[in-house]
Amino acid sequence: MIYLLLSVLASSTIFVVFKLFDRYKVDTFQAIVMNYVTACASGLIAFNQPVTVDQVISSSWFYGALLLGVLFIVVFNVMAITTQRSGLSVVSVASKMSVALPVVFGIAVYHESTGFLKLLGIILALVAVYLASIKSTSGISIDKKNLVYPLMVFLGSGVIDTSLKYLETNYVPAEETPLFSSGIFAVAAVIGLSVMLFQYIKTKKQISVKSILAGIILGVPNYFSIYFLIKALKAPGFESSTVFTVNNVSIVMVSTALGIILFKERLILKNWIGIGLAILSILLVAYASL
Template sequence: MIYLLLSVLSSTIIFVVFRLYKKYDVNTLQAIIVNYFIACTVGFFGYIDGSDFTHVPKESWFPGALMLGFLFIAVFNLAAITTQKSGLSVVAVATKMSVAIPVLCGIFLYNESTGILKILGILLALAAVYLTSIKSKEGISIKSKNLIFPLLVFLGSGIIDTSLKYLETSYVSKTDVGLFSSSIFATAGTIGIIILIVQAFMGKLRITGKNILGGIALGIPNYYSIYFLVMALRSEGFDSSTIFTMNHVAIVTFSTLVGIVLFKEKLIRKNWIGLGLAILSIILVANSAI
């Protein structure tokens, strides 16, 4: 359980950093790319014994790490497009509702436990995610021509979580968690550098110190959010469907509370209802695992 709490804390710090990006006009793409290399470095030098990384491409989990690195960048860019076309609330709902994919995969593919409390908790969690994400009384609206983008964000985010569970279960040893996590970020960072090179040739690249600092501030908690999540998935006594549900809903809850305290965010009635449902869903899912 401690790993789950640490993953939630790390993800909440990511939320705070992203909010500060807006305040200090940080270029999100550049900061994201720097963040991947910082996260990779934290893993390589903080959690890996030895310095010989030449065997990494031979590891059975390496193709999966490459795929996840690509998905990290792809989903980020899809989220940016969705934000431009449909707004932040749509992105928030698509990203957080994606928890349904790993939860369903855990139940049907890994034969994880189900029960009235757990099913009710999961349903309440999905309702909580939606209600806490919308920022207007009217809810969210998406033009039919733009529907493909949030759908891709939903699928991409869900596939990332599901793949983490699959690779962690089938290929990644306990001693390789740090190396596995770092390899994902290294792949994402390399793809990001290619994007920056293209921008440079197009004359659109302008790197500043605050973008680099923003990347450093994001990279450290970002690494730990993945590392601790993988470690939480290895915990005995908790199914992955339970871990993913509690992780996503706890992040929503803590991020919302931090938004109120630090950034003076104003919540509408639907947000408060969602917050209450989030707390209730955590209690139900946690008790179902006991």
């Protein structure tokens, strides 16, 4: 349970840092790329053993980490496009509702429990995520021509979580968790740095020191959000459907609380109902998993 709590806290810290990006006019893409570099370095430091390229390439999880690294950077860019075209609430709902995919995967492939209370808790969790993420009384409105982007966010985020569970179960030894996490971020960093280099050559776009510092600050909690999530998935007694449900709903709750405390955000009735349902869903899923 402690790993799950730490993953939630790390993920919620990412929310706070992202909010500060707007306030301090940080170049988001540059910061994200530096965040991946920092997260990769954090994993290598945490591994605390000599690492060679041959060792990484020959690892059973290498190709999975390669795929996840590509997905990380692609999904981030699709989330940015979705935010610009449909708004932040749409991105929030699409990314968090994607918890349905790893939950279904855990139940279908690993035959995890499907009691009435647990299923009710999962359904309430999805409703809670939607209600807590909507910041207008009119709900979500998406232009039909832009519908593909939140759908891609939903699928991409769900595939990332599902792949983490699959790789953690079948290919990642417990002692290599830091190195596996670092490998994912390394791939994303290489792709991001390549794009930044192309931008510089083509447009002479300068690197912002402020954005680099912001990326370093973001990279540490980003690394630990993945590291602790994998550790939680490996913990005995916790099914992945329980971990992903509690993790996603808790992130929404804590992020909302931080928004109120740190940024004076105001909630509408839907948000308060969503928070109440979130608490209830966590209690139901946790109780059903005892």
